[in-house]
Structure formats: C-alpha cells, structure tokens
Amino acid sequence: MSLRIVVCVKYVPDATGDRHFADDLTVDRDDVDGLLSELDEYAVEQALxxxxxxxxxxxxxLTVGPEDAKDALRKALSMGADKAVHVEDDDLHGTDVMGTSLVLAKAIEKTGYDVVIAGMASTDGTMGVLPAILAERLGVPQVTLLSEVSIEDGVVKGRRDGDTASEQLEASLPAVVSVTDQSGEARYPSFKGIMAAKKKPVESLDLSDLDIEADEVGLEGSWTAVDSATERPARTAGTIVKDEGEGGKQLAEFLASQKFI
Structure with missing residues (x-):
C-alpha cells in the first residue's frame, strides 16, 4: 500500500517586504508579495x-488561504510533490491557529494520510504550536522539531537537537512530524519540475466540503485577538562620536545613557 504523506504549507508575506496590519488588525496580505514559507520548504524536502x-x-x-496561496502549492509541486489540496473560503479571513488546525485536520482526514509533515513554525505568525495541536485533533502521536527524520516499517524516527542534548524519538504511524531548518537544504525546482507542476492536480475545498461552520473559524471563531498595534517608528540617524581625544569618554557616556553599561 502506498505511503500517504501530507505536507502542510503556508503562503506568507515576504519578510523583506513592507509588512503591516490592516484596519481589522489582521496582517495585510494585499499590499505585499507572498511566497511559500521558507520553513515549510524544509518539510517539503523531507517528505520528498x-x-x-x-x-x-x-x-x-495542503494549504489554507486565499486564491494567491496557490503560488505556494505550485512551488511545492515544482519541487516534486505529486498533488495539492487548497482550502479557500472567504469566511476563513482572520482565522487563528486553533481554527487553522481544525480546517487542516478535516482536510487531512478527507485526503487520507499515514504521516503529516510540517515546518517548525510559519514565518509570519512564528507560533510553532500548530503541529502539536493538529496531532491532538487527529488523535495521533507527534514527533516534532526534528533535525533528522526517516520512516521504516510503519515507524517514524528522528533526532531532536536541544541546547544541551539530542534525543532519538520514534512513533508508530499515523503520526504528525515537524522538521527544523537544520534538517537539510531544500532543493530548487528544475525547469522540468516547473513545467510538470502545471499538469499536477490541485483539489479545491471550502468550509462546506469539510463540514465546518463559519462561526468556528475567522475572526468570530478565533480564540485569540489582537487588541492594538503600533507601527515601529522609523529608524533615526545614528549618533556619530568623533575621536578628538575625548572619543572614549563620549562613547562611554552614550552607552551609559542607553543603559548598555
């Protein structure tokens, strides 16, 4: 029987762009270019x-997001994935990690799986908790934050590196896995892969396909909310210390005024 691998990926705003909040205090995704989250590329690579x-x-x-999120799926397909599932629904706007995990779990169950692989965190929310919540919703073991991963005889094994030690972990399938950016460089799509991706199937689903009510997701169904947000102040000109015999003293006074010393 074929090993069914599902990789959760996210379409995120480009970190080099001018990111800011919209009027409803959600991330404004319209005024900045998006792409496949870099941390999810490692998950795709390990799956391949x-x-x-x-x-x-x-x-x-698998991704949850607006129409443009298909760009993230196309990137993963061009890397070598076989097919894609896109969950898109206007009622998903503003969904937090709890709602996202619900949608992903329903879509994964509908798709069928033996192992789910995710990145260690998204580069926009950077919460890092979705794989664990997803495993709980699916009722399967989680083996997270792996720097090395393999599957053999129905068992997923991996190494988790901590600050003081490395752990060898394993779990029987089905299971949820997340991998870190130390798991291995992701491959670049080849021209052949880019062309082949155009012919690979992309299934579209909405909330009704997953038997999810609108009030379970979106801003209304979120367990968390942003109360306020203030833009980071523009960077000001630095302080120049000219050494004319008193440079060291001036530098020390500046550092003391900033409470660095």
Whole structure:
C-alpha cells in the first residue's frame, strides 16, 4: 500500500517586504508579495526524501488561504510533490491557529494520510504550536522539531537537537512530524519540475466540503485577538562620536545613557 504523506504549507508575506496590519488588525496580505514559507520548504524536502526511499509513496501538499496561496502549492509541486489540496473560503479571513488546525485536520482526514509533515513554525505568525495541536485533533502521536527524520516499517524516527542534548524519538504511524531548518537544504525546482507542476492536480475545498461552520473559524471563531498595534517608528540617524581625544569618554557616556553599561 502506498505511503500517504501530507505536507502542510503556508503562503506568507515576504519578510523583506513592507509588512503591516490592516484596519481589522489582521496582517495585510494585499499590499505585499507572498511566497511559500521558507520553513515549510524544509518539510517539503523531507517528505520528498522519504518518498524517494519508500517503495511506493505519494506526497500531497495542503494549504489554507486565499486564491494567491496557490503560488505556494505550485512551488511545492515544482519541487516534486505529486498533488495539492487548497482550502479557500472567504469566511476563513482572520482565522487563528486553533481554527487553522481544525480546517487542516478535516482536510487531512478527507485526503487520507499515514504521516503529516510540517515546518517548525510559519514565518509570519512564528507560533510553532500548530503541529502539536493538529496531532491532538487527529488523535495521533507527534514527533516534532526534528533535525533528522526517516520512516521504516510503519515507524517514524528522528533526532531532536536541544541546547544541551539530542534525543532519538520514534512513533508508530499515523503520526504528525515537524522538521527544523537544520534538517537539510531544500532543493530548487528544475525547469522540468516547473513545467510538470502545471499538469499536477490541485483539489479545491471550502468550509462546506469539510463540514465546518463559519462561526468556528475567522475572526468570530478565533480564540485569540489582537487588541492594538503600533507601527515601529522609523529608524533615526545614528549618533556619530568623533575621536578628538575625548572619543572614549563620549562613547562611554552614550552607552551609559542607553543603559548598555
């Protein structure tokens, strides 16, 4: 039986762009370019490596987001994933991690899976808790923050590196896995892969397909909310200390005024 690998990916605002909040205090995604979250590229890469080692495997990439989120799916498909699932619904606007995990869990169950692979965090929210919440919703083990991962004989194994020690972890399938940015560089899509991606299937789902009510997601269904936000002040000109014999003293006074010393 084919090993069914589902990779959760996210379409995020480009970190090099001018990111800011919209009037409803959600991230304004219209005025900045988006892309596949870099941390999710590591998840796609590990999924592809696992599939290459398996006798028979299929890699499905899954995302929740607006129409433009298909760009993230196309990137993953061009890397080598076999098919994609896109959950899009206007009522999803403003959904927090709890609602997102619900949508992902329902979509994963509908798609079918043996292992779910995710990045260690998204580069916009950077919460890092979704894989654990997703495992709880699916009722399966979680093996998270892995720097190394493999699957053999129905068991997923991996290494988690901490500040003082490394742990060897394993869990029986089905399971949820997350990988870190130390798991291995993600491959670049080849021209052949980019062309092939255009012919790969992308299934579109909405909330009704997943039996989810609108009030379970979006701003109304969120467990968390942003009360206020203030733009970071523009960077001011630095202080120049000219050394004319008193440079060291002036530098010390400046550092003391900033409470660095």
């Amino acid at each position: 490596q696992i599939a290459e080692e398996a006798d028979d495997a299929e890699v499905t990439v």
